[in-house]
Amino acid sequence: MKIEDNIETFNSLVKRQGFVWGPSPEIYGGLAGFYSYGPAGMALKNNIISLFRKELRALGFSEVECPIVTPEIVWEASGHLERFIDPVIKCKKCESIFRADKFLKEQMPDAMIDGLSFKEMEVLIKSNSLTCPECDSEFDKIEDYNLMLKTNVGAGNTAYLRPETATTTYLLFNRLSQVLRKQYPLKVFQYGKAFRNEISPRQGVLRMRSFDQFELQMFISKEQEYNLEDFNDIKHNKLPLLDWRLQDKNIAIPNQIDLEDAIEKKILKKPAYAYCLYLSYFLISKLGYPDEVIRFRQHSPNEKAHYADDAWDLEVNTTQFGWVEICGIHDRTDYDLKRHGKYSKQNFEVSMDTNPSIKEIPQILEIAYGIDRIIYTLLETNFNVEDKRINLKLSKNVAPNQVAVFPLVKNKEKIRLLAKKIHRGLLQNLIYSYYDESGSIGKRYRRQDELGTPYCVTIDYDSLEDSTVTIRERDTMTQIRIDISEIPMTIKNGLPKIKE
Ligand SMILES: [Zn+2]
Known part of the structure; x- marks a missing residue:
């Protein structure tokens, strides 16, 4: 960012x-x-x-x-029962609770807190007259607080x-x-x-x-x-x-x-x-x-x-x-x-x-x-704002959608059917395709940019005549015309470099 x-x-x-x-x-x-x-x-x-x-x-x-x-014995053996604990301090007056080591790190950013014993932390709190940030009162002693979530199994057997x-x-x-x-x-x-x-x-x-x-x-x-x-x-x-x-x-x-x-x-x-x-x-x-x-x-x-x-x-x-x-x-x-x-x-x-x-x-x-x-x-x-456009530059290895497929207009049935057919074909090719027909094309592009979708494919009137579509690349916003059969390879290899 x-x-x-x-x-x-x-x-x-x-x-x-x-x-x-x-x-x-x-x-x-x-x-x-x-x-x-x-x-x-x-x-x-x-x-x-x-x-x-x-x-x-x-x-x-x-x-x-x-x-x-x-069962409990697992965590007794692992040492979690004994050692998986946070040091906790409670305000004597308002009963606010804090983690002692975090509190000390915030109050004294230059002091070495890691590895201190409870006693040593108590001494630090006393000697620096540190008090409750909520009401300025004194703290009680530091106490153990185990971080494991406890539950019961069957008739009251303790488990974690x-x-x-x-x-x-x-x-x-x-x-x-x-x-x-x-x-x-x-x-x-x-x-x-x-x-x-x-x-x-x-x-x-x-x-x-x-x-x-x-x-x-x-x-x-x-x-x-x-x-x-x-x-x-x-x-x-x-x-x-x-x-x-x-x-x-x-x-x-x-x-x-x-x-x-x-x-x-x-x-x-x-x-x-x-x-x-x-x-x-x-x-x-x-x-x-x-x-x-x-x-x-x-x-x-x-x-x-x-x-x-x-x-x-x-x-x-x-x-x-x-x-x-x-x-x-x-x-x-x-x-x-x-x-x-x-x-x-x-x-x-x-x-x-x-x-x-x-x-x-x-x-x-x-x-x-x-x-x-x-x-x-x-x-x-991977979050970027480019000329007010949000662009989530996720890798195509992990992006929620690898490609989004849009019919240019949704009230033209033939375009819609072709778009749905292309979408299903991509899924069969193990390409994570997302179908979207709602809103203007500009809005649909912006939605996919925000989701990190690397490519968008638009099906229009020409697609019905010559089996080509427009494919748009997220990061450069380049748009080119390719054959429907070329969509999977283009998603895999990226848009061909355009000669200047
Ligand atoms: Zn307090």
Whole structure:
């Protein structure tokens, strides 16, 4: 989004064209943190998911789906019961509730808040005489607030809506090991809903309480982490890596670093982890983000989860919210399977390498995408206003409609029938076509520009005579005349370059 483009114009477009609505249910005032996708948003989401699925199949990943509702013991073992908590402070007088770490970051932007204990945060609040922003009164002590949504199953058995898909995939390890015929590293992914009971979600669609995750895992041996065949094919790709030591120096966008160099310079430790960074970027690069809005940011030792060996976020620079994490890449070590092995009394030790006498618990490398955040950032970074025309420059890989088909006039039956026939033919060709006959042609073009539709085809009186149509390209607004039979190829390859 350029500066001259208006955030309000963008936010109203997202609702007006049916991408995202909410908080839902709107007619009852809405519950914060819950949103609905309209037809355009759902089509965009489905296109992203099918593109990811197709690419991952080619890379040897298998897909699973697990239940959303999970018994308590799973989250006891995973550590979520104990550690998936926010520090919360309540005003003694008006009882307003705040997240202590967020509140401190807002009040003291220069202080280092990540990694502070509850006590240390309390001391900071006291020593700086920070009070309730609503009524200026003192705060109570900081309390634990668990972010998992609790529910009951059957006759009062406590269960939780999963806070992530990843853990539910780990629980399948023994089964997966069998069906994937012990070919390590095992490559798996899961797409589905996860839930987070945020105390007071702000930042709109970025802080959903119910959200879509798309998480990839590699179950890998210690040896393979340093010796992964796939790494050799991609080691000279360059990524914008901002390691945590650079983050104090006000560098927002880092230089592109060759992955083999990054290992040699010890910015990254393990080739297999470097491969995961590459893979996370590879899938994102298919979606059509402008290059300059993407970076990888490493977690500082304070920010990192206690078990993580390394963690980086793939971030997108937005106008409305600054840098936004759309994907986290985590080296989780053998923490998860060790814990679940202990709590379930299962043995997760397997022999993964050339020497069958060596048995080990697999390491887990993970790539976790937030699909809703991808949708938001993709819409925002592709939103343009050009001479008062809104143009959503979505890639044709993901746009809700790849083409829209218009009859020039709707009261001429022969034109209408031909337009409908062309529309159905395109759908049969697996091209997402949208048929629209309402309003002037100019209005129909504008509607499709706002939906990010790359091409529009208009059927007119001449089409009845010579089987040609007008095809219009969204970004250049160029219009040319082509034969009906040429429509699919033109959508695939773009308009032929016109000689000057
Ligand atoms: Zn208060």
